[in-house]
Amino acid sequence: MKKKILFVINNLNCGGAEKALISLLETMDYSKFDVDLLLFKREGIFISKIPKQVNLLAEPENYKYFDMSIKTAVIELIKKGRIDIALSRILSLYTFKTEKKKSVVEQKVWKYLSIALRKLDYKYDVAIGYLEKNPIYFCVDKVNAKKKIGWIHNDYEKLEMDKKIDDKYFNKLDYVFTVSEECLNVLKKIFPQYKEKFKIMHNIVSDKAIKKLSLEKVTDVQFNKEDINIVSVGRLNYQKGFEMAIEACSILKEKGYKIKWNIVGDGEERSNLERLINKFNVKDEFKLLGIRENPYPYVAKSDIYVQPSRFEGKAIAIDEAKILNKPIVLTNFSTAKDQIENKINGLICDMNSYSLASEIEGLIIGSELKNNIVKNLMEEKLGNEDEIMKLYDVIGI
Structure with a gap:
């Protein structure tokens, strides 16, 4: 059964x-x-x-009332005679206003949301x-x-x-x-x-699935051989550390490297990142592509994959880049060494823009290092179904 x-x-x-x-x-x-x-x-x-x-x-059924404006939610709930849920929605707003830690808000709001479900x-x-x-x-x-x-x-x-x-x-x-x-x-x-x-x-x-999906054509980005093509995948939020990537891109540009850095993903930090892109004058070099259902062709076309996160559990995107045999640079977040052996199948840098730029530069100028990393990745067993x-x-x- x-x-x-x-x-x-x-x-x-x-x-x-x-x-x-x-x-x-x-x-x-x-x-x-x-x-x-x-x-x-x-x-x-x-x-x-x-x-x-x-x-x-x-x-x-009632989850939507905690995901719409409080005015609309309360009016609709009163019309339905659900005063209990309307009150819970109002109390949840108080939590949003008074709890300083965003990470704790969802935890505390649950006791009010729970009444509605x-x-x-x-x-x-x-x-x-x-x-x-x-x-x-x-x-x-x-x-x-x-x-x-x-x-x-x-x-x-x-x-x-x-x-x-x-x-x-x-x-x-x-x-x-x-x-x-x-x-x-x-x-x-x-x-x-x-x-x-x-x-x-x-x-x-799944290594087979990722390799198959990576063969799809990319039509919205030009990957030119004369450029150093870098790709990162992730939500545009504080955790992913893309501010460091923007400044690293600026540092590499100032050194004369032709960088094209594409970010696949979207999120609440987009407007802040766009402001930083303008501030560091990398509008032509650093692109926020938005969400793509299939990010693998972008990774496959890249020369280097970069994960500039502040913290991760285990970043799936890193394992996927490994399957596609891409040299990887990642910041030294707490679980980085669970995924990468430094200078063997990728590079781990300090958590700042200058170290990030330095390790990327190491891959650009160090063909032997880059080739050894790719060779080691090709020999790894990476699928884990x-x-x-x-x-x-x-x-x-």
């Missing part, structure tokens, strides 16, 4: 966790599982990638909150399941969340998965009482 599994995540917008979930769903054995997927908002570029065997549930009727064998905060909280509070699993996709310490809130929910989970050794060590340090619940499952990356067995093990099949 098939086991019934529920996955919960906020949406399927362009991000590492969302992409990792799609890869996981593509790898699952549907002869053994019936899988439901709940999105708080049914949106995102990966919606079209959901395997046909997955049953996409309707959005939670009803419990799911179906009983599951396993419920999986595939992202920190709301997806985990929903599984604990709103789902009837024999086993409940949470997922932490980043260095928990760098997320700057309120651990007292998560302690209550971790206590009710059977397992908490994370994505790298360093992330696991951080969780064990902060929550030693739950160390037996913590497990590692690396994000699933068998990671799914770690999930199967705790599900119990």
Whole structure:
């Protein structure tokens, strides 16, 4: 008899966790599982990638009132006679106004959002909150399941969340998965009482699929041989550190290098990054391309892949660049050494623009270094679809 599994995540917008979930769903054995997927908002570029065997549930009915203007939400809710939810929406606004840490706002708002969301009727064998905060909280509070699993996709310490809130929910989970050794060590340090619940499952990356997708044509960017073509993939947010990349681009330009640096991704920092692009006079060299459903052809056409992040759990984009045998430069965030062996299959630099520019320059002028890195990447085994067995093990099949 098939086991019934529920996955919960906020949406399927362009991000590492969302992409990792799609890869996981593509790898699952549907002869053994019936899988439901709940999105708080049914949106995102990966919606079209959901395997046909997955049953996409309707959005939670009242979630929308916490994602629209408070005036519109309160008027609609009063008309419906839902004074309780209207009051919760008003109280959530107070939290947004008074809580200084953005990372903690979602945690604290959950107690008000929870009032608006009803419990799911179906009983599951396993419920999986595939992202920190709301997806985990929903599984604990709103789902009837024999086993409940949470997922932490980043260095928990760098997320700057309120651990007292998560302690209550971790206590009710059977397992908490994370994505790298360093992330696991951080969780064990902060929550030693739950160390037996913590497990590692690396994000699933299919080398065959990525190589196939990388062959698609790129029509919106010219990759010229006389240029040094650099690509980075990621959300335009503080975590990804693209301000450092802009200044590094300016430094390399001043040294006379013909840089063309394309960023695949979008986010809340776009206007700030555009301002910095103008400030450092790299409008012709540094381009924010926006979201692309298939970023792999851009990476494949590049000479160098750069990940200038401040922190990561395990960056899927780095593993994908490795599969495409691209020399990689990344900043020395806490989990960097979980993905790159410095000067063997990539370069790790200090977390500043000058070090970033220096290591990129090292690849530009050091053909032997670059060739050795590419050679080592070509010899690595990088596909890891068998990671799914770690999930199967705790599900119990």
